[in-house]
Amino acid sequence: MDEELYRIIREAKQGKKDAFAILVRRFKDYVYRYAYGMLGDRMEAEDVTQEAFLKCYAALPRLENEFSFVSWLQRIVSNLCSDHLKKRQKEKTKPIQETLSQMEISEARQRHSAQDLKWTIEESLKQLSPDHRQIILLHDVQGFRYEEIAQTLEIPVGTVKSRLNAARLALRQIMKKGEEEE
Incomplete structure (x- = not known):
């Protein structure tokens, strides 16, 4: 600054x-x-x-x-x-799936565009635990460094790294599961 x-x-x-x-x-x-x-x-x-x-x-x-x-x-x-x-x-x-109408879900799945990918990522992020969602947002979206995240969340840098790895794995699994359901 x-x-x-x-x-x-x-x-x-x-x-x-x-x-x-x-x-x-x-x-x-x-x-x-x-x-x-x-x-x-x-x-x-x-x-x-x-x-x-x-x-x-x-x-x-x-x-x-x-x-x-x-x-x-x-x-x-x-x-x-x-x-x-x-x-x-x-x-x-209600879970997210129940709040969206079936028509909205099928329409979103039919579109193959950047908007569809964004929607998929947003929906997948919502399914992560708050800790995992938070760490991905801080690091991958907001661009915070490991040390800054550790200071903000008051956790060790090693925990930040392991939590980020676990969060990314969980996000991949959610997105993969979504692809299989299509």
């Missing part, structure tokens, strides 16, 4: 709303993409994005080091996504 961003973070910590608005504009897409990847639902991702910035605003004065802002924000978003997933599981929502 650059000095300009650190200056903005310091100003936001001091309660300057204009500085915080700049932070929101700069990071809102990043937060939304991560939340959508974890939750697979646009409305929930929007809710998490709003919640994350509300929590961020309230807790920002307590942030000790502006250099850790991105990983700190990532941790807030991760925790909110985890809470939403737990709540969803308690409510025992």
Whole structure:
């Protein structure tokens, strides 16, 4: 990050709303993409994005080091996504396959395009455990390095590597199973 961003973070910590608005504009897409990847639902991702910035605003004065802002924000978003997933599981929502009509599934399978592949990947990601989904999103989608993920999730680098390997294997199996069903 650059000095300009650190200056903005310091100003936001001091309660300057204009500085915080700049932070929101700069990071809102990043937060939304991560939340959508974890939750697979646009409305929930929007809710998490709003919640994350509300929590961020309230807790920002307590942030000790502006250099850790991105990983700190990532941790807030991760925790909110985890809470939403737990709540969803308690409510025992219908599996994804039941929520999509059979017509939507067959139409999606008939199309052989980049959109179809994207849909397949999104649906496959939804079937992964939250830990596996989170590690793939952080590394393969957001581009975090192993060390950054370890710091964000507060786990050893070795655990990050093994979890990423297991997540990729699980994703391959889900996608392969989907191909066999076609």
